[in-house]
Amino acid sequence: MADSPLRVWLEHDDKLLRLHLNRPKANIVDAEMIGALQQAFDRYSEQHSLRAVLLDAEGPHFSFGASVEEHMPESCAVMLRSLHRLVETMLEFPVPILVAIDGQCLGGGLEVAAAGSRLFASNDAKLGQPEIKLAVFAPAASCLLPERIGAAAAEDLLYSGRVLAAAEALAVGLVDQLHEDPTAAALTYFKKHLAAVSASSLRFAVRAVRSDRLVRIKSKLAFVESLYLDELMSTHDAVEGLTAFLEKRPAKWEES
Numbered sequence: 632m633a634d635s636p637l638r639v640w641l642e643h644d645d646k647l648l649r650l651h652l653n654r655p656k657a658n659i660v661d662a663e664m665i666g667a668l669q670q671a672f673d674r675y676s677e678q679h680s681l682r683a684v685l686l687d688a689e690g691p692h693f694s695f696g697a698s699v700e701e702h703m704p705e706s707c708a709v710m711l712r713s714l715h716r717l718v719e720t721m722l723e724f725p726v727p728i729l730v731a732i733d734g735q736c737l738g739g740g741l742e743v744a745a746a747g748s749r750l751f752a753s754n755d756a757k758l759g760q761p762e763i764k765l766a767v768f769a770p771a772a773s774c775l776l777p778e779r780i781g782a783a784a785a786e787d788l789l790y791s792g793r794v795l796a797a798a799e800a801l802a803v804g805l806v807d808q809l810h811e812d813p814t815a816a817a818l819t820y821f822k823k824h825l826a827a828v829s830a831s832s833l834r835f836a837v838r839a840v841r842s843d844r845l846v847r848i849k850s851k852l853a854f855v856e857s858l859y860l861d862e863l864m865s866t867h868d869a870v871e872g873l874t875a876f877l878e879k880r881p882a883k884w885e886e887s
Contacts, residue, residue, distance in 0.1 A: 635653060635667065636652070636653055636654050636661075636663050636664045636667050637650060637651065637652060637653055637664065637667035637668060637671060638650075638651040638653045638689075639651075639667075639671045641675075641678075643821070643822075643826060644680070645678065645680040645681070646680055646681060646682045646683070646825075646826055646830075647681070647682065647683055647684070647685060647821055647826075648671075648675050648678065648681055648683070648684045648685070649684075649685050649687075650668065650671055650684060650685070650686045650687075651686075651687055651688065651689060652664065652686075652687070652688035652689060652693070652694060653688075653689045654689070655688070655689045655690025655691070655692070656690040656691055656692055657692065657694070657695040658688045658689070658690065658692060658693060658694040658695070658740065659694065659695060659696070659697065659698050660694055660696060660697045660698070660714070660738075660739035660740055660742075660743055661697065661698035661701055661710075662698070662701060662709070662710060662713065665710075665713045665714055665717050666713070668717055668743070669713070669716065669717050669720060672684075672717070672720045672721065672724055673720070676720075676724060676725060679830060679831075680830060681725070681726050681830065682726055682727075682821070682825045682826055682828060682830055682833060683726050683727050683728070683729055683821050683825045684724065684726060684727070684728040684729065685729045685730075685731065685814070685817050685818065685821065686728060686729070686730045686731070686743075686744075686747060687730070687731035687732075687733075687813070687814045687817070688731075688732075688733065690733075690734075691733060691734045692733065692734035692735040692736070693731075693732045693733055693734060693735065693736040693740055693744065693756075694735070694736055694737065694738075694739070694740025694741075694743070694744075695735055695737055695738070695740065696737040696738025696739045696740050696741075696761075697710070697714070697738050697739030697740075697742075698710070699765070699873060699876055699877060700877065702765075702767065702873055703870075703873055703874075704864050704870060707859075707860065707864060708860050711770060711856055711859060711860065712856065714739060714742065714743075714771060715770070715771060715852050715856055717743070717746075718742065718743070718746045718771050718774075718775070718848075718852070719848075719849055719852065721743075721746035721747065722746055722841060722844075722845050722848060722849075723841075723845065724837075725834045725837060725838075726825075726830075726833060726834065726837060727748035727749065727825065727833075727837065728746070728747040728748050729747065729748065729749050729751065729817040729820060729821060730744045730747035730748075730749070730750045730751065730817070731751045731752075731813035731814040731816070731817045732744060732750060732751065732752040732753065732756050732758070732806065732813055733752075733753045733755075733756065733813060734753065734755065734756060734757065735756075735757045735758075735794075736752075736756060736757065736758045737757070737758070737759055737760070737761060737794065738759075738760060738761060738762060738769065739769075739771075741758055741759065741760060741772065742760075742769060742771040742772050742775065744758075745771075745772065745775040745776060745779055745805075746771070746775060749807045749808075749817075749820065750805070750806040750807050750808075751806065751807065751808045751809075751810060751813035751814075751816045751817045751820070752797050752800060752801070752806040752808070752809055752810075752813055753797065753809070753810065753811065753812070753813050754797050754798075754809050754810075754811060755797065756796075756797040756800065756806070756809075756813075757794050757795070757796060757797070758794065758795050758797075758800045758805055758806070759788060759792065759793060759794030759795055760772045760776070760788050760789055760792065761792040761793075761794065762792065763789065763790060763791070763792040764792040764872075765872040765873055765875075765876050765882075766866075766868040766869050766871065766872025766873070766882065766884070767859070767863060767869050767872060767873065768789065768855075768859070768863065769789060770852070770855040770856055770858075770859050771852065771855075772785075772788075772789060773785075773789060773851070773855050774847075774848045774851040774852050774855060775848065776788060776789065776805075778844055778847070778848065779804065779805065780803050780804045780805050781803075781804075784803045784804075784805075797809050808820075867885045868882075868884050868885055871883060871884065
C-alpha cells in the first residue's frame with residue numbers, strides 16, 4: 632500500500648525478507664512504524680525458507696529517529712515499551728538481519744539498526760544518538776551499543792550526542808561495510824554467504840551466537856526502561872528539553 636509506513640515482500644525464492652521503511656525523507660520511527668515492523672517480524676518468524684532479512688529505507692535517509700512528540704510524558708511509556716519489544720524481537724529473530732543505511736541514521740533509527748546483525752552504510756552516512764542534547768537518554772542504545780562497539784565508544788556517543796561520519800562509524804565497528812549502494816552490498820553479502828546455507832542449521836548458528844548477549848540485553852532493557860519512565864521523566868530538565876525542541880527554542884536547565 633502506498634500509504635503504509637513499511638513495504639514488506641519476499642524475494643530470492645522466499646529466502647530473503649525485505650523490509651523497506653517507506654516514509655521519506657525522515658522515516659520517523661513512530662508508533663505506526665514500530666507497529667508495522669513488529670507485525671512483519673512476527674508474521675515471518677516461522678517462515679522456514681528464510682535465510683536473512685534485509686532492512687533498508689526509501690529516500691535519502693534511513694531515519695531521523697523517533698517521534699519527539701511521542702517522547703512526552705503522556706505518551707512515552709507506550710512508545711518506549713513497543714520499541715523495546717521490537718528490539719527484543721529483532722534480537723530473537725531466527726535468521727540474520729542485514730541493515731542498509733543511507734544518509735542520516737539517528738536516535739531511534741539507529742537503535743533499530745543496531746538490533747540488526749550486520750550494518751552496511753553509504754559513504755555519506757551519519758550515525759548517532761543525539762538524545763542527550765534533549766536532556767533524555769537512549770534506552771535501547773544504552774544496551775545495544777556497548778555490546779556492538781564496546782563500552783568506551785558507546786559512552787562517547789551516548790554522553791556527547793555527537794554524530795559519526797561513515798568512516799568513523801566503520802572504524803569503531805558501528806557499521807561493518809561502507810559502499811556507495813549499501814542495499815546492493817547487503818544483497819551481495821546475502822547471495823555470497825547466506826543464500827545457499829542450510830536454513831535449519833543457520834537458525835542454530837544464530838541462537839548459538841546470540842544466546843548470552845540476548846540475556847544481557849533483555850535484562851538491561853528492563854532496567855533502563857524503568858530508569859527512563861520512573862525517574863528521568865519526573866525531572867524538570869527531561870521535560871524541558873523535549874518541550875524546548877518542539878517549541879524551537881533554547882532549553883532552560885535547572886541549576887542543580
